[in-house]
Amino acid sequence: MAESPRNEKKQRSKRIELVITPGRSLGPFRLGSTLWDTIHYLRERPNFFPSVELKYSQEEPIKYDFIIALPTNGINLRFDGTLQRMKSIECFDPTKIKLVYQNSDVSSSRTIPTFLLIYKAFGPTYPGEFVRERSVYTLKYPGLSFIFPIPARHRELYESSTDLPLEFPDGTTPIASHIYLFSNGSPNWQRATVPSLAKIVAEHNASTTLKYGKIGRRELESVKAQPGKEVVLHFPTHDSLDSRENTLTTSQVRITLQISTPQDILAELGKPSRIFYKEEDKMKIHSVTDDGAMIGRIAEDGKNDQEHNTAVNEEEEKDTSALEPTDYFFNYFHLGIDILMDGTLHVCKKVILHGNIPGHYDFQRYKRCPYQLHFPNDKNDNNHDHDPKVLVDVESDADDIGVPGDIVTADMKIDKMKKRIPWDSKNAVSVKDTSKGAQHKPVILTRGSSEQNPFGSTHLTGYDEGLVMEVMKNGHVPTIVLF
Incomplete structure (x- = not known):
C-alpha cells in the first residue's frame, strides 16, 4: 500500500537554522570540538542530518584531515587528522539551510545571500581578493570568508580594480556560493588551524x-x-x-x-x-x-x-x-x-x-x-664511549621536529x-x-x-x-x- 503525500512530507529532513559566530561556531558546530563528540551529536539527530559521510585516508588517517560531509545540509566539517578536532566549516550550498547573524537572515528560503546583503549585515571590511583562475571573489572578515563567483564577461572589472562587486554593469549581483568559518588565529580558510586547545578544553571542563x-x-x-x-x-x-x-x-x-x-x-x-x-x-x-x-x-x-x-x-x-x-x-x-x-x-x-x-x-x-x-x-648507552671528536650522523624525521x-x-x-x-x-x-x-x-x-x-x-x-x-x-x- 502506497504512502500518502502527507506521510512522505513528514519523512523529509527538517530545515535547520544555524547562527553564525565568526571565528567560533556555526550553530552547534564549534571549532575545536572533537570528532568523537560531533559524530555522536549527528547520530542523535537523524531527522536534521539524514545523510552523514566520513571521509579520510585509509593508509594515512592521521596525516590528512577528516571531513564529515552533510550533503543534505550543504555543509562540510573539517577536522585536523592528528588532534581529531574541528578546524574549519564549509557551507557549500547556503540554499539548503537557514543562516542567521545577529538576528538577521543571511540565507533562507526567502533570503538570497547577495554581496550587498552580506556587506550590510557584517559591515565594512578590507577589499577582497579576486582569483582569475577560478573567477571568484573572496570577501574576508576575521574568522569568516564568503566566496562569490564572477561571470567571465565581468572578470576584467576585478583583475586590477579595488572596487567591491556590489553590482555588475548589467544590473545583476554576485551571490555567495560558499561560506567558510575558521578560527581568528588562522590567516584564511585554506590554512585553517585548530583554535587554542587549552582554552577549548578548559571551557568543556567547566561546562x-x-x-x-x-x-x-x-x-x-x-x-x-x-x-x-x-x-x-x-x-x-x-x-x-x-x-x-x-x-x-x-x-x-x-x-x-x-x-x-x-x-x-x-x-x-x-x-x-x-x-x-x-x-x-x-x-x-x-x-x-x-x-x-x-x-x-x-x-x-x-x-x-x-x-x-x-x-x-x-x-x-x-x-x-x-x-x-x-x-x-x-x-x-x-x-x-x-x-x-x-x-x-x-x-x-x-x-x-x-x-x-x-x-x-x-x-x-x-x-x-x-x-x-x-x-x-x-637505547644507545653502548655508544656512550665513542670518540667525542668524531662526528656522528643522527637520523632525523621532519615530522618529529621538537619531539x-x-x-x-x-x-x-x-x-x-x-x-x-x-x-x-x-x-x-x-x-x-x-x-x-x-x-x-x-x-x-x-x-x-x-x-x-x-x-x-x-x-x-x-x-x-x-x-x-x-x-x-x-x-x-x-x-x-x-x-
Whole structure:
C-alpha cells in the first residue's frame, strides 16, 4: 500500500537554522570540538542530518584531515587528522539551510545571500581578493570568508580594480556560493588551524551541559605515561568560575600502576562510563609453550584486554556473583582510557589508551586519547664511549621536529615507535609455529565477523617491561596497554 503525500512530507529532513559566530561556531558546530563528540551529536539527530559521510585516508588517517560531509545540509566539517578536532566549516550550498547573524537572515528560503546583503549585515571590511583562475571573489572578515563567483564577461572589472562587486554593469549581483568559518588565529580558510586547545578544553571542563564526565575532568589536553610505572592526565581549567577569563591552569591526575585504588580513581575522575568485569583469560594456552613466561604474560596483558572492548560493544554483561575475585575495568569512553583493577588487591593493574583510528573495530567507541609515552633515554648507552671528536650522523624525521627521541606520540606508526623504544625488540608478542620449527608469528587479534568488522584483524606486539601495542594493517596503533 502506497504512502500518502502527507506521510512522505513528514519523512523529509527538517530545515535547520544555524547562527553564525565568526571565528567560533556555526550553530552547534564549534571549532575545536572533537570528532568523537560531533559524530555522536549527528547520530542523535537523524531527522536534521539524514545523510552523514566520513571521509579520510585509509593508509594515512592521521596525516590528512577528516571531513564529515552533510550533503543534505550543504555543509562540510573539517577536522585536523592528528588532534581529531574541528578546524574549519564549509557551507557549500547556503540554499539548503537557514543562516542567521545577529538576528538577521543571511540565507533562507526567502533570503538570497547577495554581496550587498552580506556587506550590510557584517559591515565594512578590507577589499577582497579576486582569483582569475577560478573567477571568484573572496570577501574576508576575521574568522569568516564568503566566496562569490564572477561571470567571465565581468572578470576584467576585478583583475586590477579595488572596487567591491556590489553590482555588475548589467544590473545583476554576485551571490555567495560558499561560506567558510575558521578560527581568528588562522590567516584564511585554506590554512585553517585548530583554535587554542587549552582554552577549548578548559571551557568543556567547566561546562554544566555535557552529559559525561566530572566537572573539571570532562576532557583531556594530554596524557603522559611511563610504561610500567604511571599515567598522568592533564586537564586545563579556568582559575575563575567565569569561563570568559583568559587565565588557565592545568590540574593533574596521577594513576600509579599497582598502587592507585578504585577510591583514588573515582574521586579524581568521577563515575566511569561503564564498569566491565573481565572474563576468563583466553590466551593462557600460550603460556605452556617453551617461551611460557614471556608469551603468557604479554598475551594475557594484550589480547584478552583488547577483547573486552568487543564485549562492551555488544552490550554483554557478566554475572558478578562468582565466588572467585574478578578483575574489572573502569571504562572512560570520553577520556579514551580504560583502567583495569585487580579483583583481589583492588589496585590499578593496567591502563589502556585508545587512539580512535578509523578502520579499527572500536572506532568512535572511545574519544581519541592524546598520549605521549616517555622512556628512559638509554637505547644507545653502548655508544656512550665513542670518540667525542668524531662526528656522528643522527637520523632525523621532519615530522618529529621538537619531539625528543625518547618520546612516542599517538600519531606515530609502529615502525617509528619501535625505533624510539629503548627496550629489546626480541620481547615481541608472538607464538611459536611448530609446523615451521622455531619460527614465530605475531599474535593475531580477530574481533567480530567479516560483516561486523570489514577491515579485518590486527596483531599485537609489545615488551616485557610493561607495554603492549595493537597494530593495524596500515601500521597505525589504535590501542596501547600499559602494565
